[in-house]
Amino acid sequence: MLETLEHVDPAFRADVLNGLAEPIPAIPARWLYDRRGSELFDEITRLPAYYPTRTETGMLEERMPEIARLIAPACAVVEFGAGSATKTPILLRAVQPKAYVPVDISGDYLRESAEVVDRDFPGLAVHPVEADFTRDMQLPKEIDGMSRLGFFPGSTIGNFVPQSATDLLRHFRTTLGTGAKLLIGMDRVKGVERLIAAYDDPEGVTAEFNLNLLRRINRELNADIPIEAFRHQARWNDMLGRIEMHLVAIRDVEFAIEEARFVFRAGQSIHTENSHKYGPRGARLLLLAGGWTPLAEWTDDDEDFALILAEA
Ligand code: AVJ
Numbered sequence: 001m002l003e004t005l006e007h008v009d010p011a012f013r014a015d016v017l018n019g020l021a022e023p024i025p026a027i028p029a030r031w032l033y034d035r036r037g038s039e040l041f042d043e044i045t046r047l048p049a050y051y052p053t054r055t056e057t058g059m060l061e062e063r064m065p066e067i068a069r070l071i072a073p074a075c076a077v078v079e080f081g082a083g084s085a086t087k088t089p090i091l092l093r094a095v096q097p098k099a100y101v102p103v104d105i106s107g108d109y110l111r112e113s114a115e116v117v118d119r120d121f122p123g124l125a126v127h128p129v130e131a132d133f134t135r136d137m138q139l140p141k142e143i144d145g146m147s148r149l150g151f152f153p154g155s156t157i158g159n160f161v162p163q164s165a166t167d168l169l170r171h172f173r174t175t176l177g178t179g180a181k182l183l184i185g186m187d188r189v190k191g192v193e194r195l196i197a198a199y200d201d202p203e204g205v206t207a208e209f210n211l212n213l214l215r216r217i218n219r220e221l222n223a224d225i226p227i228e229a230f231r232h233q234a235r236w237n238d239m240l241g242r243i244e245m246h247l248v249a250i251r252d253v254e255f256a257i258e259e260a261r262f263v264f265r266a267g268q269s270i271h272t273e274n275s276h277k278y279g280p281r282g283a284r285l286l287l288l289a290g291g292w293t294p295l296a297e298w299t300d301d302d303e304d305f306a307l308i309l310a311e312a
Pocket of ligand 1: 206
């Protein structure tokens, strides 16, 4: 019993209890990514229907020489997130920075991926920073005086509503400093059928990823949510230009999380993630509003995904 209690993250408990008590129940997307959730997301990135990862990686491979020519040599690369085993090496090989600074809230992932980079890039100084990149962070003094390139791939910016996204971009600007550059991946607006398919795959992996949040709540917060009473749903919100993931009650359902009781009527949902999509103008406007001037942009042949290089 004590063991379970020890592992309760107070921020998780607060987000779940407060989120479910809202008029429109919602839980912040970051709680989808526990061990199992991260494994499932990894599986999602390899699904035929989930085009973003494959498209962005292909673009990085293909366009990197061109991208690297626009980036100062001997700079420090600051990646917001632990770094992907496929995308990060493509960037590091081409840019050949003096230092690499991955920033992630999860110390475990950070150390794991930093070790791999350290092994594969001898001579590159790796300085991992364990921090929530949405909050104030201190870059290591070892990169003082180096020009900086921020790297924010994966369309992670799409998880943030535009107001938070501009706050985050401004925060990156403050952290990296004037004159810094940012290479960011953003998913493009496209046909609704393809968007829905990417977030509601026939294999059911995204459904499992979404439902895993309820399993996590049951396990970590001592709850008794009947998982089978909820189904995964991906919705396109056209007004707000985003895919929303929901967990919809398929019948009236009651459950308890610790001492709190919740009642959901059939059809009511828990909103679990947003994935904003941007057209070319919207993407550039978001960057400008966040204090970054777009310098260059690359897309794949189908214009499914965009990589943008911007300057602070
Ligand atoms: C990791 C936030 C970029 O929004 O496409 C994928 C997460 N959720 N399928 C996305 C996700 C369901 C993904 N991001």
